Amino acid sequence: MDQHDHADGAVDMMTPHKKHLGPHMKWTRLRMANADDAGRAYQIVQTLRQALAKYKDYRVAMDDGYAPLHPERKPKHYHFANKQRRLMAKVRFDPAEPTALLYKKAGDGYELEGAMYTAPRDMSEDQLNERVPLSVAQWHAHVNLCFQPDGSRRRMTRKQLGGKRTMVTESECQQAGGRFVPQAGGWMIHVYPFESTSVKIWTH
Template sequence: MGEGNFMRKTYVAFVAAIALIPLALWAQGQRTDEMPGMSSDVSAHAMHSMEERHMDMGPHMKMTNLRELKPGDQEKADQIVQAARKTADKYENYKTAVADGYKIFMPDLPQKQYHFTNYWYAFQAGTQFNPEHPTSLLYEKHGEDYKLIGVMHTAPKYATEDQLNERIPLSIAQWHAHVNLCVPPADKKRDAWGPNAKFGLAGSIATKTECEAAGGKFISQIFGWMVHVYPFEQDQASIWSVERQAHGHMD
């Protein structure tokens, strides 16, 4: 292959990768003027806020309601767990995931769980559910290596609970969404960190009125619906752990 052809193909691949970012956000129901890119200040701020401290399912996290178990629910959930195990076995080595198109989200931000995201799968999840194509792979970092612990599926933020139930039974799993984010103005970024934070997903401000009065930018829901699956666990409560989902984002 000539150098010119190589450069053209590299450029096309780069443009395609960049183009998928707003498509993935659109698929999850996120306005691109609110979230111009996964590496934007707002996105980085949201992730840092989620890692800052535990929020006890407070005003910044919304959960779906548990439903009564219906015939077929457990079998359907078991099939999703089996698919997650198959995916986890394939991507035990994070380098394989990277080679297959998964990109680490905010690699320089210390996190309890690192999300390796496939933006094409995120785009697909906007209209259909494929248990073998999780939007993100969840890894814990150990030194310079990563250990895979689970997968994350997503759905558009405008999805109803009935629609989420069609993907994964709500009698088994609870989806979560990050809500009521007040992004601080440039001169108040310090007020987004620490135990007495006012802004961010760990802050005391949780309404549009309070946010605008403080000079911030209010986002009612950032990202779409999410649910984690920890397929290596041995019991249902641990496989679909709500507490672990919350701590994974926020500790």
Template sequence: MPLRHSTVKITAMLALTLAVAAPAFAQDMSGMDMSGHDMSQMPGAKQSDATTMKEGEMDSMSDEAMDHDMHMGNGAMKNMSLHMAYTDLRPANDADKARAAVLVTDLQHALAKYKDYHVAEADGFKPFHPEFKQQKVVHFTRNWNGLKAMFTFNPNEPTSLLYERTPDGGYKLIGAMYTDHKGATLDQLNERVPLSVARWHRHINFCIPARGTDMKTADWTKFGPNGSIATKEACDAVGGRFYPQVFGWMVHVYPWETNPQLVWAH
């Protein structure tokens, strides 16, 4: 896999999973979806009894975890498999290939205007922590798109745009990310983007430091998106808070890749 796509995986793990919509993390993470909206307040939703977080606590935690892992270099991939789950590829078929090709072509046209990242920002796509210069790829997320994606799929309105930093301090558009709610079935994901072509992923088994912990002194080799702790039992043993899944399903697409194998690379 090219370095660029490996970097996207790390950035997605550190940035999107932790703080796509930082202010919303004052609410219970287990009630949140990719948009950062509190699902527990939606009609028919059950109120979770999971531990809630103080205002700004998760944003602080995301800063420290990202700063730690961005300085780990290749080591940032070490425990990623503990906290990522992927859909299995279904058997390839011509119908799915044709459907995916239409998605890519339509997305190329829909995103053309966003090659100028200023246009994306004007349309409500906001970069996550652009001050972290170690990020080679920055996610620009539009929360409204993420909210709508929980209920319906518009292939021309991805939740996030993926920008690669350029030497002049700007950004080059390289891809996009679609999302679905955490309870989506495999068949529902397949209806959006065929599972024979792309592998959707979700972020799982997070152990968060106990409330009141100084995030600057937390052991990020154990906690967070690259931590060694990946079970509730191990998390309980250190007094942490365990979340079996954070946010919903996600899938990346790189519509301008010339190599077909990399268009839906995860």
């Protein structure tokens, strides 16, 4: 979870980009489209596409310091995270050096789908916009989480939460014996540079 390094503000529900609108996701607001932002986003995608070409072989990615998070699980996307690049993302943005690579399982290996950029949790939306234009895409953060009380990053089970699917408030989490975390990690954004349309490229 800390590799998801995955600004206060309400979740903006008026956007075509995202599907995850639950209480555990926070999104930046989608701004008005403009030509300058579209051009900047295009350059980011072109740079990323070129940088990712060699990582179509996941073994090359691992040689460059990317390691799969929770390989024992079966998620939709496998995140191969790079600790060094995550640290660098705290102080600068380089579109050619994403914090994580996104793969899907393919036989005995992995097929490259895209990448993930990260940013510090205390960044303002204006600062995030300087990295990736908010008229094209939205950064997201994981919020209102209820973890096991042992200090681990394991979420409380539905049984522990009294059958509830979600746990939103700190008091609810504490009553269930859990450890409430307002926001886990920082901001993040997924990019799929090999897709054919802007909406698909910047979807989550």
